[in-house]
Structure formats: C-alpha cells, structure tokens
Amino acid sequence: MKKVFGFFAGVITGGVIGAIIALLFTPMKGTILRAKLHDYALEVTDEVKQAALAKREELESKLANLRK
DSSP: HHHHHHHHHHHHHHHHHHHHHHHHHHHHHHHHHHHHHHHHHHHHHHHHHHHHHHHHHHHHHHHHHOOO
C-alpha cells in the first residue's frame, strides 16, 4: 500500500512541478496561454465525446445483431 501511495504522490508532485516549469518558461502571456489551453481542452473534450458516441453506436449495433 505504501508503494502505491508513494507512486501516486510522485506522479502528482512531478505533474505539478512540470506544469510550473512549463508556465515559467513559456514565451506567451498568461492570458493568451490560458485561452489556448482552454480552447485545446474544449477541442479534446469534443473529440473524446464524439469517439465515445461512435463506439457506443457500434456496440449497440453489435448487441442488436447478437439479440437477433
């Protein structure tokens, strides 16, 4: 249990440190960077939703074929 907790603590710590370093060394202003990150997050969210919907339709189709 200690190993798992230590691993996740390391992952979170590394992520936070990496994010801080990335923000400190970025060549853009904070407002521009936040706007770009927001747009990118919305784009990725839409792509994931579309992929999930397509997979759901595919699985529902397969289930309907199996029930026949």
